[in-house]
Amino acid sequence: MPEMSVLLPLVGLLMVIGGFAGVLAGLLGVGGGIVLVPAFFYAFGALGYDSPQLMQICLGTSLATIIVTSLRSLNSHNKKGAVEWGILRGWGVGIVIGAVIGVAVATQLRSSVLQVLFGGIGMCIGLYMTFGRSEWRLGDGMPKGLFRAIGSSLTGFLSVLMGVGGGSFGVPTMTLFGVPIHRAVATASGYGVIIAIPAVIGFLFTDIAVAPPLTVGAVNFAAFGVVVAMTLITAPWGAALAHRMDPKPLKRVFGIFLILVALNMLRKVMLG
Numbered sequence: 001m002p003e004m005s006v007l008l009p010l011v012g013l014l015m016v017i018g019g020f021a022g023v024l025a026g027l028l029g030v031g032g033g034i035v036l037v038p039a040f041f042y043a044f045g046a047l048g049y050d051s052p053q054l055m056q057i058c059l060g061t062s063l064a065t066i067i068v069t070s071l072r073s074l075n076s077h078n079k080k081g082a083v084e085w086g087i088l089r090g091w092g093v094g095i096v097i098g099a100v101i102g103v104a105v106a107t108q109l110r111s112s113v114l115q116v117l118f119g120g121i122g123m124c125i126g127l128y129m130t131f132g133r134s135e136w137r138l139g140d141g142m143p144k145g146l147f148r149a150i151g152s153s154l155t156g157f158l159s160v161l162m163g164v165g166g167g168s169f170g171v172p173t174m175t176l177f178g179v180p181i182h183r184a185v186a187t188a189s190g191y192g193v194i195i196a197i198p199a200v201i202g203f204l205f206t207d208i209a210v211a212p213p214l215t216v217g218a219v220n221f222a223a224f225g226v227v228v229a230m231t232l233i234t235a236p237w238g239a240a241l242a243h244r245m246d247p248k249p250l251k252r253v254f255g256i257f258l259i260l261v262a263l264n265m266l267r268k269v270m271l272g
Contacts, residue, residue: 010212014043015226015230017039018227019231023234032227033062033165034122036061036163037163038261049211049212055111056111056203056206056208056218057219057220059162059163063165063196063203064200069231069235082186087142087179087187090148091142091155091191094153096156096194097153098156102156116266116269118162118265120262121158121161121162125255129254130251143177165189165195166189166190166191203217
Protein backbone atom coordinates (compact mmCIF):
# COMPACT_ATOMS: atom_id res chain seq x y z
CA MET A 1 0.00 0.00 0.00
CA PRO A 2 1.22 3.54 -0.72
CA GLU A 3 2.11 5.83 2.17
CA MET A 4 -0.73 7.92 3.59
CA SER A 5 1.30 11.09 2.98
CA VAL A 6 1.02 10.33 -0.76
CA LEU A 7 -2.47 8.83 -0.83
CA LEU A 8 -4.35 11.49 1.15
CA PRO A 9 -3.31 14.50 -1.01
CA LEU A 10 -4.11 12.45 -4.13
CA VAL A 11 -7.59 11.55 -2.83
CA GLY A 12 -8.27 15.16 -1.81
CA LEU A 13 -7.30 16.50 -5.23
CA LEU A 14 -9.38 13.85 -7.00
CA MET A 15 -12.46 14.67 -4.91
CA VAL A 16 -12.26 18.32 -5.96
CA ILE A 17 -11.65 17.35 -9.60
CA GLY A 18 -14.53 14.87 -9.67
CA GLY A 19 -16.93 17.28 -8.02
CA PHE A 20 -16.08 20.06 -10.49
CA ALA A 21 -16.38 17.72 -13.48
CA GLY A 22 -19.75 16.46 -12.30
CA VAL A 23 -21.20 19.95 -11.91
CA LEU A 24 -19.99 20.97 -15.37
CA ALA A 25 -21.36 17.79 -16.94
CA GLY A 26 -24.80 18.41 -15.45
CA LEU A 27 -24.79 22.17 -16.04
CA LEU A 28 -23.42 22.40 -19.58
CA GLY A 29 -23.96 18.93 -21.04
CA VAL A 30 -20.23 18.45 -21.68
CA GLY A 31 -18.49 15.22 -20.81
CA GLY A 32 -16.33 15.26 -17.70
CA GLY A 33 -13.34 14.00 -19.70
CA ILE A 34 -12.64 17.42 -21.15
CA VAL A 35 -11.99 18.57 -17.56
CA LEU A 36 -10.64 15.32 -16.11
CA VAL A 37 -7.73 14.78 -18.52
CA PRO A 38 -5.91 18.09 -17.84
CA ALA A 39 -6.84 17.91 -14.14
CA PHE A 40 -5.38 14.39 -13.85
CA PHE A 41 -2.30 15.56 -15.72
CA TYR A 42 -1.61 18.42 -13.32
CA ALA A 43 -2.54 16.42 -10.20
CA PHE A 44 -0.40 13.37 -10.98
CA GLY A 45 2.46 15.57 -12.18
CA ALA A 46 2.37 17.69 -9.02
CA LEU A 47 2.57 14.53 -6.92
CA GLY A 48 5.75 13.43 -8.70
CA TYR A 49 4.42 10.96 -11.26
CA ASP A 50 5.42 12.91 -14.36
CA SER A 51 6.72 10.59 -17.09
CA PRO A 52 6.70 10.17 -20.89
CA GLN A 53 3.52 8.07 -20.43
CA LEU A 54 1.60 10.30 -18.04
CA MET A 55 -0.99 11.32 -20.63
CA GLN A 56 -1.84 7.66 -21.32
CA ILE A 57 -2.78 7.27 -17.63
CA CYS A 58 -4.91 10.42 -17.81
CA LEU A 59 -6.71 9.23 -20.96
CA GLY A 60 -7.28 5.68 -19.73
CA THR A 61 -8.56 6.78 -16.32
CA SER A 62 -10.83 9.46 -17.79
CA LEU A 63 -12.38 6.96 -20.21
CA ALA A 64 -12.94 4.46 -17.37
CA THR A 65 -15.02 7.03 -15.49
CA ILE A 66 -16.95 7.75 -18.69
CA ILE A 67 -18.20 4.14 -18.84
CA VAL A 68 -20.07 4.60 -15.55
CA THR A 69 -21.28 8.17 -16.04
CA SER A 70 -22.38 7.59 -19.67
CA LEU A 71 -24.33 4.42 -18.78
CA ARG A 72 -26.14 6.33 -16.02
CA SER A 73 -26.84 9.26 -18.34
CA LEU A 74 -27.97 7.01 -21.21
CA ASN A 75 -30.42 5.18 -18.94
CA SER A 76 -31.84 8.47 -17.67
CA HIS A 77 -32.27 9.94 -21.16
CA ASN A 78 -33.75 6.69 -22.50
CA LYS A 79 -36.48 6.77 -19.85
CA LYS A 80 -37.49 10.15 -21.28
CA GLY A 81 -37.46 8.78 -24.85
CA ALA A 82 -34.77 11.25 -25.95
CA VAL A 83 -32.17 8.80 -27.36
CA GLU A 84 -31.95 8.45 -31.15
CA TRP A 85 -31.20 4.71 -31.26
CA GLY A 86 -31.13 4.73 -35.08
CA ILE A 87 -28.14 7.09 -35.01
CA LEU A 88 -26.37 4.95 -32.40
CA ARG A 89 -26.88 1.78 -34.47
CA GLY A 90 -25.75 3.45 -37.67
CA TRP A 91 -22.68 5.13 -36.18
CA GLY A 92 -21.74 2.54 -33.54
CA VAL A 93 -19.53 0.22 -35.59
CA GLY A 94 -17.46 3.06 -37.01
CA ILE A 95 -17.08 4.63 -33.57
CA VAL A 96 -15.79 1.34 -32.10
CA ILE A 97 -13.32 0.91 -34.97
CA GLY A 98 -12.08 4.46 -34.51
CA ALA A 99 -11.75 3.96 -30.74
CA VAL A 100 -9.69 0.77 -31.16
CA ILE A 101 -7.38 2.52 -33.62
CA GLY A 102 -7.17 5.46 -31.21
CA VAL A 103 -5.93 3.22 -28.38
CA ALA A 104 -3.36 1.59 -30.66
CA VAL A 105 -2.04 5.02 -31.64
CA ALA A 106 -2.23 6.60 -28.16
CA THR A 107 -0.26 3.82 -26.48
CA GLN A 108 2.62 4.34 -28.92
CA LEU A 109 2.88 8.12 -28.56
CA ARG A 110 4.89 10.06 -25.99
CA SER A 111 3.01 12.12 -23.44
CA SER A 112 4.24 15.36 -25.05
CA VAL A 113 2.68 14.43 -28.40
CA LEU A 114 -0.64 13.62 -26.72
CA GLN A 115 -0.43 16.96 -24.90
CA VAL A 116 -0.09 18.75 -28.24
CA LEU A 117 -3.05 16.82 -29.66
CA PHE A 118 -5.18 17.57 -26.59
CA GLY A 119 -4.21 21.24 -26.70
CA GLY A 120 -4.91 21.61 -30.41
CA ILE A 121 -8.22 19.76 -30.46
CA GLY A 122 -9.24 21.36 -27.16
CA MET A 123 -8.68 24.78 -28.73
CA CYS A 124 -11.04 23.87 -31.59
CA ILE A 125 -13.75 22.63 -29.19
CA GLY A 126 -13.33 25.73 -27.01
CA LEU A 127 -13.64 28.06 -30.01
CA TYR A 128 -16.79 26.26 -31.17
CA MET A 129 -18.36 26.49 -27.71
CA THR A 130 -17.46 30.19 -27.49
CA PHE A 131 -18.46 31.35 -30.97
CA GLY A 132 -20.73 28.59 -32.35
CA ARG A 133 -24.33 29.40 -33.23
CA SER A 134 -27.30 27.10 -32.63
CA GLU A 135 -28.68 27.90 -36.09
CA TRP A 136 -25.58 26.68 -37.97
CA ARG A 137 -26.44 23.73 -40.27
CA LEU A 138 -24.52 21.47 -42.66
CA GLY A 139 -27.56 19.41 -43.61
CA ASP A 140 -31.06 18.28 -42.63
CA GLY A 141 -30.14 14.68 -41.78
CA MET A 142 -27.18 12.73 -40.43
CA PRO A 143 -24.64 11.65 -43.10
CA LYS A 144 -24.78 8.12 -44.47
CA GLY A 145 -22.55 5.90 -46.57
CA LEU A 146 -18.92 6.96 -46.90
CA PHE A 147 -19.40 10.21 -44.98
CA ARG A 148 -20.90 8.31 -42.04
CA ALA A 149 -18.08 5.75 -42.09
CA ILE A 150 -15.45 8.51 -42.02
CA GLY A 151 -17.29 10.68 -39.49
CA SER A 152 -18.02 7.85 -37.05
CA SER A 153 -14.44 6.53 -37.16
CA LEU A 154 -13.03 10.02 -36.61
CA THR A 155 -15.39 10.54 -33.66
CA GLY A 156 -14.11 7.38 -31.95
CA PHE A 157 -10.48 8.02 -32.85
CA LEU A 158 -10.31 11.66 -31.71
CA SER A 159 -12.35 10.98 -28.57
CA VAL A 160 -9.81 8.39 -27.39
CA LEU A 161 -6.87 10.72 -28.14
CA MET A 162 -8.65 13.35 -26.03
CA GLY A 163 -9.85 10.94 -23.31
CA VAL A 164 -13.43 12.15 -23.71
CA GLY A 165 -16.84 10.61 -24.33
CA GLY A 166 -19.08 11.36 -27.27
CA GLY A 167 -20.36 14.78 -26.26
CA SER A 168 -17.44 16.92 -27.39
CA PHE A 169 -17.67 15.69 -30.99
CA GLY A 170 -21.07 14.00 -31.19
CA VAL A 171 -23.24 16.90 -30.01
CA PRO A 172 -21.80 19.49 -32.46
CA THR A 173 -21.99 16.95 -35.31
CA MET A 174 -25.60 16.02 -34.63
CA THR A 175 -26.79 19.60 -34.15
CA LEU A 176 -25.04 20.71 -37.35
CA PHE A 177 -27.09 18.05 -39.17
CA GLY A 178 -30.42 19.06 -37.70
CA VAL A 179 -30.78 16.86 -34.59
CA PRO A 180 -32.42 18.88 -31.77
CA ILE A 181 -29.92 19.75 -29.04
CA HIS A 182 -31.63 17.81 -26.23
CA ARG A 183 -31.79 14.66 -28.38
CA ALA A 184 -28.17 15.18 -29.48
CA VAL A 185 -27.00 15.38 -25.85
CA ALA A 186 -29.03 12.26 -24.98
CA THR A 187 -27.69 10.27 -27.92
CA ALA A 188 -24.11 11.40 -27.30
CA SER A 189 -24.23 9.67 -23.91
CA GLY A 190 -24.50 6.45 -25.90
CA TYR A 191 -21.45 7.46 -27.90
CA GLY A 192 -19.56 7.66 -24.60
CA VAL A 193 -20.33 4.03 -23.75
CA ILE A 194 -19.39 2.78 -27.23
CA ILE A 195 -16.10 4.71 -27.17
CA ALA A 196 -15.02 4.04 -23.61
CA ILE A 197 -15.53 0.27 -23.22
CA PRO A 198 -13.14 -0.93 -26.01
CA ALA A 199 -10.72 1.90 -25.22
CA VAL A 200 -10.45 1.03 -21.53
CA ILE A 201 -9.92 -2.66 -22.31
CA GLY A 202 -6.96 -1.63 -24.47
CA PHE A 203 -5.56 0.78 -21.87
CA LEU A 204 -5.74 -1.90 -19.15
CA PHE A 205 -3.14 -3.89 -21.09
CA THR A 206 -0.81 -0.94 -21.69
CA ASP A 207 2.65 -1.24 -20.13
CA ILE A 208 3.37 1.85 -17.98
CA ALA A 209 6.79 2.25 -16.33
CA VAL A 210 6.05 5.04 -13.80
CA ALA A 211 2.50 5.20 -12.44
CA PRO A 212 0.61 6.49 -9.38
CA PRO A 213 -0.50 3.98 -6.70
CA LEU A 214 -3.32 1.53 -7.57
CA THR A 215 -2.76 1.72 -11.34
CA VAL A 216 -3.45 -1.24 -13.66
CA GLY A 217 -2.11 -0.70 -17.16
CA ALA A 218 -2.96 2.94 -17.88
CA VAL A 219 -6.03 3.07 -15.61
CA ASN A 220 -5.66 4.47 -12.08
CA PHE A 221 -8.36 2.85 -9.95
CA ALA A 222 -7.94 5.26 -7.05
CA ALA A 223 -8.79 8.16 -9.35
CA PHE A 224 -11.54 6.15 -11.04
CA GLY A 225 -13.32 5.32 -7.76
CA VAL A 226 -13.09 8.77 -6.20
CA VAL A 227 -14.06 10.67 -9.36
CA VAL A 228 -17.02 8.42 -10.19
CA ALA A 229 -18.35 8.77 -6.63
CA MET A 230 -18.06 12.56 -6.78
CA THR A 231 -19.53 12.99 -10.27
CA LEU A 232 -22.55 10.85 -9.39
CA ILE A 233 -23.15 13.17 -6.42
CA THR A 234 -22.54 16.53 -8.11
CA ALA A 235 -23.90 15.98 -11.65
CA PRO A 236 -27.54 16.30 -10.43
CA TRP A 237 -26.56 19.60 -8.76
CA GLY A 238 -25.34 20.88 -12.12
CA ALA A 239 -28.48 19.65 -13.85
CA ALA A 240 -30.64 21.44 -11.27
CA LEU A 241 -28.67 24.66 -11.82
CA ALA A 242 -29.14 24.32 -15.57
CA HIS A 243 -32.92 24.60 -15.16
CA ARG A 244 -32.52 27.87 -13.24
CA MET A 245 -29.89 29.52 -15.46
CA ASP A 246 -29.39 30.30 -19.13
CA PRO A 247 -26.72 27.82 -20.28
CA LYS A 248 -25.68 29.80 -23.39
CA PRO A 249 -23.47 32.41 -21.67
CA LEU A 250 -22.14 29.68 -19.37
CA LYS A 251 -21.10 27.62 -22.39
CA ARG A 252 -19.21 30.61 -23.76
CA VAL A 253 -17.46 31.09 -20.41
CA PHE A 254 -16.54 27.40 -20.33
CA GLY A 255 -15.35 27.65 -23.94
CA ILE A 256 -12.97 30.44 -22.94
CA PHE A 257 -11.86 28.38 -19.92
CA LEU A 258 -11.18 25.40 -22.19
CA ILE A 259 -9.15 27.57 -24.59
CA LEU A 260 -7.00 28.73 -21.66
CA VAL A 261 -6.52 25.13 -20.44
CA ALA A 262 -5.53 24.03 -23.96
CA LEU A 263 -3.10 26.94 -24.32
CA ASN A 264 -1.53 26.10 -20.97
CA MET A 265 -1.12 22.46 -22.04
CA LEU A 266 0.65 23.62 -25.21
CA ARG A 267 2.78 26.06 -23.18
CA LYS A 268 4.02 23.24 -20.94
CA VAL A 269 5.08 21.25 -24.02
CA MET A 270 6.97 24.19 -25.52
CA LEU A 271 8.74 24.94 -22.25
CA GLY A 272 9.70 21.27 -21.92
